[in-house]
Structure formats: C-alpha cells, structure tokens
Amino acid sequence: MFVVILKATVADLDQDYMEALEQMKKLAFEEYGCLEFTAMMDGNKRMALSYWESEEQIRKWKENSEHLNTQKIAKQRWYQSYSVQIAQITREYSFNT
Template identity: 45%
Template sequence: MYAVIFKAEIAQLDDEYSATAARMRELATSQYGCLEFSACCEENREIAISYWPSLEHIKRWKQDPEHLAAQKQGRNKWYHNYQVQVVELLRQYSH
C-alpha cells in the first residue's frame, strides 16, 4: 500500500475550494481506487493523506482531467506553496 501526503501553505480557502475538495475526494475513492482520505487545516497549513493500493492507481489519479484542473486552481488561488510526498507503507498496526 502507498500513501500520498499533501502539505500546503494556505493562501485562501472559499466555497469553491470546499466544493472542489469534496468532489476530488469522491472522485478519487469512487473511480480511482483511493482506499482512505483524511485532511485537516490548522492556521494557514493544510495536510491531507490518501491511501492507495498501488503506484499505478496514484498515476491514473494524477492524470485525471478534473484533478489537473483542481491542481491548477490550487496553484493559482488557494495555496502559496505545497509539497506532495508518495511513500510506501511498510507496516501498519493499531490498538
């Protein structure tokens, strides 16, 4: 399993952002195999973590036309900067 970690410095969030974020979450889980998605904001920082079964699933998601448009809007309007990390999950446990 893989995780995509998205970290951003927020410029502004608005109703369009909220609708777009909800749509991206729905699209990722319903059409691209995203297993889980969590996000939170604190002050001017956002972090989102999504879990995927394979790198191929992540690659297909990255190429989705709606996702590409949302990324462009993020760069132009919602975020000062962001970082994306793709990591392989080696172990998972809970209590």
C-alpha cells in the same frame, strides 16, 4: 499500500475550494480506488493523506484531467505553496481501533 501526503500553505479556502475538494474526493474514491482520505489544518498549514493499493492508481489519479484542472486553480487561488510525497507503508500498528 501507499500513502500520498499533500502538505500545503493555504491562502484562501473559500466555498469553491470546499466544493472542489468534495468533487475530487468523490472522483478519487469512485474512479481511482482511493481507500481513505484524511485532512487536517493547523493555522494556514494543511496536510492531507490519501491511501491507495498501488502506485498505478496514484499515477492515473494524478493524470486525470479534472484533477489537473483543480490543481491549476489551487495554485492560482487556494495554495501559496505545496509539496507531495508518496510513500509505501511497510508496517502498521494500532491500538483500540
């Protein structure tokens, strides 16, 4: 399993952002096999985690034209900066889930 970690400094998260986020989540789950998505905010810092079975799914998602267009808008309007990390999960522990 793989996780994509998006860390961003946000500028202005308006209603358009919320609608784009919902559309991107729907697309990721329905067409590219995203397993889970979680996001959190702390002040103007945002972190989003998405989980995937394969790097191939992540690559295809990254190349989707609608996703690329949304990224372009995000750079112009919603994010001051961001970074993306992709990691393979090799072990998982849990308690009371």
